Amino acid sequence: MRAKEPIKKICEYCGCEFDAYSQNARYCSHDCNRKAYREIKRKEVVFLTASMAEQTKRERAKSDLSEREYISISEAASLLGWCKQTVYNYCHKGIIPAKRLSQRTTLIRKKDIEALFDVIEPYEILTTGVRKPIDEWYTIDEVTEKYGLLRHRIRKIINAESIPTKKAGTRTLIAKNRIDAYFKKRGFDTTLSNLADWITTPEVMEIYNMTEHGVRVFVSRYAIPKKRLKGKLYYSKQHIDKLKNKES
Ligand SMILES: [Zn+2]
Secondary structure, eight states: OOOSSOEEEEOTTTOOEEEESSTTOOOSSHHHHHHHHHHHHHHHHHHHHHHHHHHHHHHHHHHHHHHOSEEEHHHHHHHHTOOHHHHHHHHHTTSSOOEEOSSSOEEEEHHHHHHTTTSOOOOOOOOSSOOOOOOOEEEHHHHHHHHOOOHHHHHHHHHHTTOOEEEETTEEEEEHHHHHHHHHHTTOOGGGOOOOOEEOHHHHHHHHTOOHHHHHHHHHHTTOOEEEETTEEEEEHHHHHHHHHHHO
């Protein structure tokens, strides 16, 4: 139906004002009408394609997990609601049986995941790591002698690292494997583990021709092992020697 008086309208495609002769007119020109139609169709196709792809993906994933006997790491991850790395971790630990077919392909049998629940043991609260029973112990003096740390430093390490200790009369005993592991991890030079030679500051000054201040700076910078005996400080000669030889 064509109105006699034109109505001012805004084109829905290009946004310009135009004279409309119909209430229903939405576009200024045939050209805009055509372009707008194409645009709508294009969006419909894009939307349809996307939703179809999404649906296919969902269906495939669903049938994958319900019907297939063997699944990949990432499928196992989505089945369990984990990230892939977590699945890998359990595979590496041997908790989830997995077969590595190639660098990029690992297969898991779905029934192996289900079989994890075939045998249920009483729920166990896991401590951090499995600990071997401790059968060897150091006294604090032995640790001082071996690693050249003052007693208060050793006590700090024991507390900070929760290293097991036990009392034997008035003496404190320290779990040998744990304190050894601590120093090993921190790169303690085990070739120098028998600190046979201990020297005092005046001796260091004399042997290496250093000032007292120089010795203080040196032993602290290189964390030279030290011990206190009857109020006197001793330093590990081997450690100083090693560093001094490197310097010269
Ligand atoms: Zn237009």
